[in-house]
Amino acid sequence: MKDTGRFFTVGLVAAWYSSNIGVLLLNKYLLSSYGFKYPVFLTMCHMTACSLLSYIAIAWMKMVPMQTIRSRVQFFKISALSLIFCASVVSGNISLKYLPVSFNQAIGATTPFFTAVFAYLMTFKREAWLTYISLIPVVTGVIIASGGEPSFQLFGFIMCVGATAARALKSVLQGILLSSEGEKLNSMNLLLYMAPVAVIFLLPAALVMEENVVGITIALARDDIKIVWYLIFNSALSYFVNLTNFLVTKHTSALTLQVLGNAKGAVAVVVSILIFRNPVSVTGMLGYSLTVIGVVLYSEAKKRSK
Template identity: 85%
Template sequence: MKGSSQSQSQKRWFTIGLVSAWYASNIGVLLLNKYLLSNYGFKYPVFLTMCHMIACSLFSYIAVVWFKMVPLQTIRSRLQFLKISALGLIFCGSVVSGNVSLRYLPVSFTQAVGATTPFFTAFFAYLMTWKREAWVTYATLVPVVAGVVIASGSEPSFHLFGFVMCVGATAARALKSVLQGILLSSEGEKLNSMNLLLYMAPIAVFILLPATILMEQNVVSITVALARSDIKIIWYLLLNSALAYFVNLTNFLVTKHTSALTLQVLGNAKGAVAVVISIMIFRNPVSVIGMLGYVLTVTGVVLYSEAKKRSR
């Protein structure tokens, strides 16, 4: 009995450690992105995203092929490769749009908009598969959207272009999750998230390289010049890129060691923690009505998760 109790305690602490690492990497990359793109003045979101994808390509290869953290799943056909490429393109769009929005909007507001992901997921699922949810599930999406409308109307640092980019990033994330379920639904094509990232990240680099050259000319020479005057920019970029990979790694491990419901609850709480920490660090002005709007959105997301669970 004593051994069993000790094993349970170790398992509990292991899970707590995993969740803490997931929170730290998620919130860390978000705050560092904001600092680099807005406060530090490194105004190159496409190049920054490419750095993230290079790190994800390298670390994914090391984790899957060298350390064999999960069994390597091979691409079985040209069609499967095209499907993964389509997901990679949408993934690129979501990350780039999210990084662009951080140039113009505070983290607290982007988290409020990001919480509307269930709304877009339900919308795309209906549009692409004609899958209908119970009316109660759709009703829970009303406070999700209403909260963002309220938060937008009272956001002191509201920026229209940043808002459009943030909504685009949220919609792209939802579209990727729906498409992933459709495109890789057969048993022969299913990939776990670690293997999917292994293949998607290099495709993303291939897409982002010409985009960086066209949209952010001379970014490499500008970064080198910056590094000569402030070497910290290199360390910021390296840490930021490593964190981008660990977001995906810890997300996979938390999913593996907890239930889907626990993951949803933790995800909702993570957004709230990110809001509080970002306000403490960046001191961005937040109105009481704006915070109430965010609380309304998170409440709607919790109700949506509960309604989805009951409808299964």
């Protein structure tokens, strides 16, 4: 039984890694190599799939009990989180048009830095001094990686930093806004309510910012039907990232999840370099390695401070 449980957990982690890295690489392929230059519309496809598949998983398959929204105030809180979530995903997808996945992941590893900053600014929560010291290599590593990145592009860099900051802000706000016992939602139920709201935000944004995107996508599909299958598969995979993340969280400890998350970024970097063959400098790799070491130290410092 123990062996079965261990194999099940390993399978979940493998599925989490595969779906997460798969979405990242397919986003990069679609937005740069394939030439589908519509990150807002792509994000809307992701959120549409998350809406439908979340409902199927919770309402039909009963994977977790359905939690209901109890008040208008709670709905507005979820809507605010959804808006920030949209900003994070769209900015991240835009950055993939301009930056290699390896550099994108290096910047994304600075999430703990932004989380600590927002937690202090919004809740005045202070961490132990060791925790703050551990953030120095996190930021220093990205600065070094930026200086040594052959494919550095300023707009893409700004978008990626914005996506990382928005991801951290959502995490902090979620803890503040949905802190009472009556308002807490597990991640699958939160996605069930956030995703449709995200589609409502993203639809007009896509139509305004990416003119005639629907007509262009239909025209592309007539020339190459593969684009339809790419979008369907990519959108479904984006849901499985959230599903497998929830299941890994459920079947492992928070600390294990942190360690696995750090390793996942490193695996994504290696796989992306092998697939896209983007040039990588020694300075850039040293910078990214320093960031990963900083994140590991940060996790350790957080564990000791509890």
